[in-house]
Amino acid sequence: KAGVTQTPRYLIKTRGQQVTLSCSPISGHRSVSWYQQTPGQGLQFLFEYFSETQRNKGNFPGRFSGRQFSNSRSEMNVSTLELGDSALYLCASSLEPNTGELFFGEGSRLTVL
Amino acid sequence: AQKVTQAQTEISVVEKEDVTLDCVYETRDTTYYLFWYKQPPSGELVFLIRRNSFDEQNEISGRYSWNFQKSTSSFNFTITASQVVDSAVYFCALNTQTDSNYQLIWGAGTKLIIKP
Numbered sequence: 001k002a003g004v005t006q007t008p009r010y011l012i013k014t015r016g017q018q019v020t021l022s023c024s025p026i027s028g029h030r031s032v033s034w035y036q037q038t039p040g041q042g043l044q045f046l047f048e049y050f051s052e053t054q055r056n057k058g059n060f061p062g063r064f065s066g067r068q069f070s071n072s073r074s075e076m077n078v079s080t081l082e083l084g085d086s087a088l089y090l091c092a093s094s095l096e097p098n099t100g101e102l103f104f105g106e107g108s109r110l111t112v113l
Numbered sequence: 114a115q116k117v118t119q120a121q122t123e124i125s126v127v128e129k130e131d132v133t134l135d136c137v138y139e140t141r142d143t144t145y146y147l148f149w150y151k152q153p154p155s156g157e158l159v160f161l162i163r164r165n166s167f168d169e170q171n172e173i174s175g176r177y178s179w180n181f182q183k184s185t186s187s188f189n190f191t192i193t194a195s196q197v198v199d200s201a202v203y204f205c206a207l208n209t210q211t212d213s214n215y216q217l218i219w220g221a222g223t224k225l226i227i228k229p
Contacts, residue, residue: 104158
């Protein structure tokens with residue numbers, strides 16, 4: 001059974017640009033969550049999608065957005081990039097939302113210059 | 114406030130030693146769940162355990178064991194006879210639900226180094 005797949009694995013952007021990250025969950029998993037991991041702030045929850053609807057949301061500005069498609073694949077977008085957005089963005093999938101039992105991908109490492 | 118504290122930033126032990134990772138949490142909820150995750154150098158977080166607040170029985174899984182004590186708001190994780198492959202960052206997490214918004218609150222993590 002394939003795990004959670006995130007693309008791209010690494011990317012470099014400049015301030016002001018936007019970026020889209022993609023996540024394919026484990027087959028059969030309908031819930032996808034996104035996390036930001038930085039050395040300073042640690043792991044922080046961005047949002048969770050289930051059945052194409054955002055179910056839960058963390059405390060991030062509106063520049064961070066996401067969506068989920070009918071096949072459960074998810075994308076997250078960050079607009080008007082700032083230096084502080086440099087981070088490892090982790091996607092996790094689960095069978096149902098609100099379980100906490102998450103299966104993570106290897107992450108997309110974003111560097112903003 | 115909901116909070117998870119992992120006071121040990123980094124622990125280094127020699128292979129085969131036992132090691133305990135501490136986790137202290139704060140929550141106003143009477144029903145909650147606690148979690149441990151492992152993050153090896155590859156970056157992919159791996160789920161280890163989920164424990165609900167009504168189950169204070171200790172859990173053992175091979176060389177891993179967990180001690181949950183509500184009286185001290187702690188959920189500690191012990192690795193017995195550590196191995197080099199146990200080297201990773203370990204995170205403790207607490208679920209929180211405010212209104213209808215559910216999310217995990219994570220500790221800062223403990224970096225465990227097992228020396229051969």
